[in-house]
Amino acid sequence: MTIMKKITAFILIAFTSFSIQAQSSQRAKNFLAEVTKKVNNYKNISIDFSYNIQDGKNDNYNQNGSGHIDIQKDLYVLNFMGMKKIFDGKYVYTITSEDQEVTISKYDPESIDNVLPTQMLTFFNQGYDFQWDILQNIQGKQIQYVKLTPTDPKSNIKEILLGIDNQSKHIYNKIQVNKNGSKSILTVNSFKTDQPISKNHFTFTESMYPDYYINKID
Template sequence: MLKKQLLFIALFTVGVFSYGQSDAKAKALLDEVYTKVMNYNNIYVDFKYSLENTEANTKSETRGTATLEGNKYLVDLFGSQQLFDGSKVYTIVPDNEEVTIEDQSDDENTITPSKMLTFYKDGHNYKWDIVQNIQGRKIQYIKLIPIDTNTEIKSILLGVDTQTKHIYKLIETGKNGTKTTITVNSFKTDQPLSNTLFTFNAKKYEDQGYYIIRN
């Protein structure tokens, strides 16, 4: 479950989704988002993550952060981390004192930050949706509907700040009624990053008594 949620965050952070054949205005705006993101050396996002299912009467909220540079990323969420150093994926769970090390999935359907920028040509139909004024910011929403009818996702609403061309909000509605919302608190680009930010130090965790699982 944690991995699915982390990949959902990663998908959002890059801010580009698969396009189908639909609204030209919506495609043009997403193209602008894509171009803007591609020009950054790195991206840092602080966000609010919420999950709600009205039928099941459940709702939860938390905050997280994500840092991306090229195909590398570091996501902090639910007290855990997922790190990709360009070769391996490391999932670090302090509560369990456990680290899982895996190869990056070769599954074409797996969404990761390093692959998202290549997934913009097909996959969804999309259309121009509502516009909101949020504290003086004009947020234009684009609705994306998966072409694959077997997917668990009913629709995605992507809110774009029309001035900065940055993603402000993503709302994913599942066919089971679950609504997942990510709202950006802070979006920073081209930050000074440590040379070791995307480097996993196995000895550090071994010295702390972590159990390391290598798959």
């Protein structure tokens, strides 16, 4: 093969590869748009979840846990590792039964600690490149994975594999691999929508915690 033919073949392969990647990216983007649309259309969402954290430098470190969260627009109630968190639209109430303490703080949208659960369900819409990934059969469910790569080179995240139930378009799991070798896996065990929830469910009632220390930060 002449040099010119080799160069031509290389260019054709390069363009073909670029075209496949572009199609993969668009396919993933369209798929995640369906997921976002689904989430935004629900009146409320109730999720039971489990998580696993692995330290890439220490094979013996393996932390597991579980929790539950109810979400209605931006309002939420989170139960996680003996802690309860309520957001009523203005204040965040963190209730710790072990310490018998309630910490009340004003919601600050600029704080990294105040990321809303609704944003966590659609976090992929900003700051990531998308690629179509593998399809797996997990316990009878067809789980389609999308690989997310941070666009910020300074990000501590190497990549995220987001598993979506192909039928319901609900998030099944999130596998995050960090640059330091650590990994976290969050798995949705139950995803219920439009449940009957009382109007006071997202309201903190101080009288329910008579022996608790109330710590008002602001």
